[in-house]
Amino acid sequence: xxxxxxxxxxxxxxxxxxxxxxxxxxxxxxxxxxxxxxxxxxxxxxxxxxxxxxxxxxxxxxxxxxxxxxxxxxxxxxxxxxxxxxxxxxxxxxxxxxxxxxxxxxxxxxxxxxxxxxxxxxxxxxxxxxxxxxxxxxxxxxxxxxxxxxxxxxxxxxxxxxxxxxxxxxxxxxxxxxxxxxxxxxxxxxxxxxxxxxxxxxxxxxxxxxxxxxxxxxxxxxxxxxxxxxxxxxxxxxxxxx
Amino acid sequence: xxxxxxxxxxxxxxxxxxxxxxxxxxxxxxxxxxxxxxxxxxxxxxxxxxxxxxxxxxxxxxxxxxxxxxxxxxxxxxxxxxxxxxxxxxxxxxxxxxxxxxxxxxxxxxxxxxxxxxxxxxxxxxxxxxxxxxxxxxxxxxxxxxxxxxxxxxxxxxxxxxxxxxxxxxxxxxxxxxxxxxxxxxxxxxxxxxxxxxxxxxxxxxxxxxxxxxxxxxxxxxxxxxxxxxxxxxxxxxxxxxxxxxxxxxxxxxxxxxxxxxxxxxxxxxxxxxxxxxxxxxxxxxxxxxxxxxxxxxxxxxxxxxxxxxxxxxxxxxxxxxxxxxxxxxxxxxxxxxxxxxxxxxxxxxxxxxxxxxxxxxxxxxxxxxxxxxxxxxxxxxxxxxxxxxxxxxxxxxxxxxxxxxxxxxxxxxxxxxxxxxxxxxxxxxxxxxxxxxxxxxxxxxxxxxxxxxxxxxxxxxxxxxxxxxxxxxxxxxxxxxxxxxxxxxxxxxxxxxxxxxxxxxxxxxxxxxxxxxxxxxxxxx
Numbered sequence: 001x002x003x004x005x006x007x008x009x010x011x012x013x014x015x016x017x018x019x020x021x022x023x024x025x026x027x028x029x030x031x032x033x034x035x036x037x038x039x040x041x042x043x044x045x046x047x048x049x050x051x052x053x054x055x056x057x058x059x060x061x062x063x064x065x066x067x068x069x070x071x072x073x074x075x076x077x078x079x080x081x082x083x084x085x086x087x088x089x090x091x092x093x094x095x096x097x098x099x100x101x102x103x104x105x106x107x108x109x110x111x112x113x114x115x116x117x118x119x120x121x122x123x124x125x126x127x128x129x130x131x132x133x134x135x136x137x138x139x140x141x142x143x144x145x146x147x148x149x150x151x152x153x154x155x156x157x158x159x160x161x162x163x164x165x166x167x168x169x170x171x172x173x174x175x176x177x178x179x180x181x182x183x184x185x186x187x188x189x190x191x192x193x194x195x196x197x198x199x200x201x202x203x204x205x206x207x208x209x210x211x212x213x214x215x216x217x218x219x220x221x222x223x224x225x226x227x228x229x230x231x232x233x234x235x236x237x238x239x240x241x242x
Numbered sequence: 243x244x245x246x247x248x249x250x251x252x253x254x255x256x257x258x259x260x261x262x263x264x265x266x267x268x269x270x271x272x273x274x275x276x277x278x279x280x281x282x283x284x285x286x287x288x289x290x291x292x293x294x295x296x297x298x299x300x301x302x303x304x305x306x307x308x309x310x311x312x313x314x315x316x317x318x319x320x321x322x323x324x325x326x327x328x329x330x331x332x333x334x335x336x337x338x339x340x341x342x343x344x345x346x347x348x349x350x351x352x353x354x355x356x357x358x359x360x361x362x363x364x365x366x367x368x369x370x371x372x373x374x375x376x377x378x379x380x381x382x383x384x385x386x387x388x389x390x391x392x393x394x395x396x397x398x399x400x401x402x403x404x405x406x407x408x409x410x411x412x413x414x415x416x417x418x419x420x421x422x423x424x425x426x427x428x429x430x431x432x433x434x435x436x437x438x439x440x441x442x443x444x445x446x447x448x449x450x451x452x453x454x455x456x457x458x459x460x461x462x463x464x465x466x467x468x469x470x471x472x473x474x475x476x477x478x479x480x481x482x483x484x485x486x487x488x489x490x491x492x493x494x495x496x497x498x499x500x501x502x503x504x505x506x507x508x509x510x511x512x513x514x515x516x517x518x519x520x521x522x523x524x525x526x527x528x529x530x531x532x533x534x535x536x537x538x539x540x541x542x543x544x545x546x547x548x549x550x551x552x553x554x555x556x557x558x559x560x561x562x563x564x565x566x567x568x569x570x571x572x573x574x575x576x577x578x579x580x581x582x583x584x585x586x587x588x589x590x591x592x593x594x595x596x597x598x599x600x601x602x603x604x605x606x607x608x609x610x611x612x613x614x615x616x617x618x619x620x621x622x623x624x625x626x627x628x629x630x631x632x633x634x635x636x637x638x639x640x641x642x643x644x645x646x647x648x649x650x651x652x653x654x655x656x657x658x659x660x661x662x663x664x665x666x667x668x669x670x671x672x673x674x675x676x677x678x679x680x681x682x683x684x685x686x687x688x689x690x691x692x693x694x695x696x697x698x699x700x701x702x703x704x705x706x707x708x709x710x711x712x713x714x715x716x717x718x719x720x721x722x723x724x725x726x727x728x729x730x731x732x733x734x735x736x737x738x739x740x741x742x743x744x745x746x747x748x749x750x751x752x753x754x755x756x757x758x759x760x761x762x763x764x765x766x767x768x
Contacts, residue, residue: 046743052676053768068567086586086598088676096586096598103582120570180742188712189671189738192768
């Protein structure tokens with residue numbers, strides 16, 4: 001009881017609001033916090049598109065139709081995982097004009113650019129992609145990014161190419177993959193679907209979900225949860241006895 | 243010493259050599275015969291040119307208009323500059339002294355025209371030609387002072403013309419007929435009858451402020467502080483003219499004769515001293531200057547301006563303490579470089595890699611892109627907009643209300659006047675990838691011949707099985723280019739693997755175009 005109270009009272013975010021994802025909202029205590037840093041990792045090399053797609057979906061939901069989206073990519077990450085394609089934002093309702101692309105030679109430059117962009121008015125989402133594990137974004141660097149996101153009231157998304165196990169100051173850490181099995185009635189590909197695994201959550205437990213994105217309504221559709229274990233629930237002591 | 247017409251000849255001599263009796267042009271063998279122990283070095287014209295450029299750079303402290311007069315001279319345009327140094331004589335004295343400090347011996351000539359100045363510097367006795375007295379001063383000088391080629395000079399001396407006075411006395415017609423037009427042109431240039439401009443190495447700035455120091459300064463912070471102060475003064479003058487800065491340069495002159503330049507460009511006209519100081523600080527962080535002897539002069543010049551309308555200060559608005567997007571772009575451009583801060587522009591082109599190109603953000607403001615691409619807006623794109631201003635806040639087209647999207651019959655009715663039709667897809671999946679490789683990665687794919695979709699493919703040494711596929715989308719590259727190397731037609735497939743990942747593959751070439759078409763992975767779909 002005492003532990004859950006501490007989790008609920010943990011100070012997070014600048015009060016900027018939440019992005020409602022649907023099924024994971026229960027674990028996230030309301031949704032993905034807007035003015036915070038979140039980390040995304042692909043489940044494998046073929047899932048690079050799913051990771052960026054999920055990041056763009058969050059960007060589309062973050063502030064809707066206004067504001068610039070900054071995409072910062074380290075040069076090596078662009079070689080390994082390919083650079084952003086402006087016309088690919090169409091399913092998420094993002095015009096190519098809204099993007100500001102920054103190519104950084106080193107991880108340090110990328111982190112500096114992310115911090116500067118987060119503090120800027122008029123920028124709502126900053127997506128930064130580091131090559132490999134992104135070793136340069138350790139606890140100190142991610143803490144700085146988190147503070148900058150809170151101060152500038154922007155959403156910060158840090159994309160790494162391999163999972164990073166060290167502690168970091170991100171509010172949540174996700175592993176994203178494309179979800180198989182979505183088809184249309186003719187046997188072709190169905191709508192865009194993501195398989196999300198929440199591996200670190202400051203506000204609650206972790207879980208796995210499959211979410212589908214609606215291209216026309218530009219939002220996530222409610223989907224089934226694939227949580228294996230019972231979610232942690234605060235149960236009073238006498239209910240267990242009785 | 244260098245090779246002239248396959249014989250080794252002397253090119254340049256020092257004082258002791260001239261006293262020993264050598265002359266320029268003498269062959270090396272003859273010179274050795276006169277004085278046996280001879281110290282010589284091969285000529286290095288590139289090194290000499292580089293040295294001359296370095297000296298010209300340093301001499302910019304006097305005037306920004308400095309031209310090279312190969313191989314060993316410099317041309318200065320000191321119109322309106324001499325009074326800053328206390329007069330022409332004082333300027334010449336200062337220049338001679340400083341260059342002597344670097345180890346150069348100089349001869350200076352100051353006159354109304356380039357030709358006369360050259361003549362005084364090379365052959366004249368005094369330094370300065372008083373205004374209007376050019377003819378009298380040039381008269382006794384030899385003809386070599388007029389920059390004439392050797393054959394012309396030899397021909398003129400055979401005719402008995404040795405000094406410029408002799409030349410001026412002769413009639414022009416027969417001389418031009420005999421020697422060509424350049425003879426008279428050189429004379430006219432020297433006397434001022436014909437214009438001869440200097441071609442300066444750097445463009446003349448619109449405005450310039452400089453500060454010199456009695457004691458050299460060493461610390462980086464001091465340099466930045468002085469640059470900030472000079473920039474403030476420039477901003478004040480520009481405010482009176484109603485202009486803003488687009489390109490600005492800070493030149494820092496070292497005591498040992500080196501010159502360092504910091505160039506800043508902005509995406510819009512800027513007049514804010516604080517912002518410019520930040521841009522300079524960002525740029526300064528990327529350079530590493532090692533000057534042990536310090537800097538003794540700093541000059542800030544404005545290279546390009548743009549008129550700006552004065553902004554009314556709004557008393558109702560709140561404190562403007564966050565930086566805006568345009569300032570962020572300027573700072574990132576200053577620190578990372580212009581090619582690394584980009585914006586995306588759509589083009590009405592079928593080839594996917596050119597359909598959306600990245601251009602430097604600083605130049606993007608002048609772009610206005612008409613939306614006619616077939617992927618955007620559907621059939622009535624032209625009705626929706628003519629030219630769009632490149633802005634952040636316009637947002638995308640409105641999502642159609644759910645009733646229209648789901649009503650299958652309404653998709654086929656003709657559009658009403660002024661209505662923008664919703665985008666019509668032929669697929670539920672995304673049509674274009676969210677990531678695109680700059681160079682498509684080659685893969686090994688197994689597919690049914692000739693037109694079948696891939697069944698299995700190997701990318702980066704891992705085999706992936708295809709669960710579902712959509713396609714082909716045939717994109718033919720411009721056939722009108724290069725008759726021999728016709729680019730092949732591509733068939734794009736949207737592929738979903740067993741694991742659920744979606745990829746954008748293409749087969750490069752049809753079976754009727756090429757014997758062995760290859761497969762590539764071009765991008766990742768969301």
